[in-house]
Amino acid sequence: MTLTLQALINGVLLSGIYILASSGLTLIFGVMGLINFAQGELIMLGAYLAYWAFEVLGVNAIAAIPVGFAVLFAAGVLMERTIIRPVVGASHLNQVLLTFGLAIVLQNAATLLWSADTRRVSAWYSEDGISFGQFSVGVGRLIAFGTAIAVTVALYFWLARSASGRRLRAVAQDPVGARIVGISPERINALTFGVGSGLAGVAGVLVSFTLTVYPTVGLPLSLKAYAIVVLGGLGSVFGAVAGSIVLGVTESLVDIWASPSWSQGVAFGVLILMLIIRPTGLFGSRRA
């Protein structure tokens, strides 16, 4: 029983990184109708950013969270302006190929620049744990989960209350209608891709002190993120949060009940089952 409860706690904490990995993906899809196959590589860039800031400048990796958001936001806007814009509204095929090409470029550039070595931020917050009675949790994971929740709440209020958030939702609903009332879908797309990349950047910073950093670290995370967004409904941020927690908890339960090698398959099992039963996801709309 204790073991199961501990697994539940671990699962919920594990979902922190999943939430950030998938909410960027789902935001970009919801507004631009584009599946970004390079989302995992943006996470990887965020992770390296935090790692080098820690190693070279001695910056606390937790302090690097806003920096990770800002740098990846700028990179995201730049990418949208240069290479993503031509395929917005193009066939899914061209979108898949372009973002996949981007993923390959980023992965291999990282390997050439920083080698394929596995690196890790080793500070007290990545090693220590806190005990509550019989249960213990890693400080790093606790920080990661807290950050994910804080960022998601901020994202929610930004989308719901701010003027730019309202414009973004307008474009998500109907780009043509938005243009008629004077909103530029192009600028909103750039903003969306920026924020989506920024979320990946924050996820990357969290990866740097809870997991390890290597050039293909984003791949398994992005595979799970696809499962999560399909589970929660493509384009729904709330669905991404719910999907992340479901996946995190299921994974850690399978981990203790079956074996770690099967837990890596949970995401895909859930995904296939979900696609068969309800392809638009738990909270999905009928878009796409």
Place this chain on the structure above:
Amino acid sequence: MVDRRRSLITRPRELLAAWLVITAFVCVTGAVSGEYYLGIAIAGLSGAVLALTWDMVAYSGQLSLAHTAFFGLGEYTTAILGKHGVDPRFGLALGGLVAAVAAVLIALACLRMSGVYFAIATFAFASTLIVIADALPGLTGGTLGIFLVNRFDIGILNGRIAIFAALAVILQAAFAAYAFLHLSRWSLALRTMRENEGNAELAGVNVRALRVVVFAISAFFVGTAGAVQPFFSSFIDPTSAFSLNQSILPIVFSVFGGLYTIIGPVIGAVVLTRFTEYVRSALGNANALVYGIALMFIVLALPDGVMGALERITYWLDLHRRRVRFG
């Protein structure tokens, strides 16, 4: 949008002529090349089978990311037979069937899906197979993989020449199947399905059945080509058998050569395999970087492929000539 460009190579005679040229080119280069270049030619041929059959599924309006799964299932069929002391050449007959059965199951599960959802589901299927192959070491050797020691001989042909010949035959068969779909009345049904599913249904096309059948035919050829692969590589493990790259490569080949053109994907496979090999020997580790840049370049600069670019050039030349005549 009214497209006034004439499609190149649409009539049966043109198709046959173009095909004979390609086949002759492939066979001659295969016959005169040494061991090393034969290896590249073999990679080009299995790439061509993947691309041709992927294009066949795309022709029916579905974006498959599961082709690596079918290829890998074929590979594992041969390797597992070899491991248990059965003549692994039976894999050629069985690999295609295993892949086709898997394709029918996926297609039935995904009947209601289209577009992005179908792509993600097929992608998930291929990724699940890696996990399953990892988790069943008794059958697949797990992450340690399987070594295949058997040589591949058919009659007087042996080793790489035999592998080359087998793949060439598989490619011809896949071509025949695709050409049949293209030139028979089924092409109308398939193209209507791709453009508008509802219209196809209204016209009496059994969209679901046709999707399943096309997917299964496609998977059969990929599985058979996959079954030849272990003789060439003599080793397989889950990550190489079901690598995501094998799902993306055929798409790149098809888009580069020209979608839905039969000839295009094959040209794409033959040209790009040599190109990547050349880049690999020239740049070493940076080759994947070049490949990624090339992929983005193709999408941004040649959105309808080499065949599309050729069509645009012939159309332009045509216009130009007329303007001169009338002007």
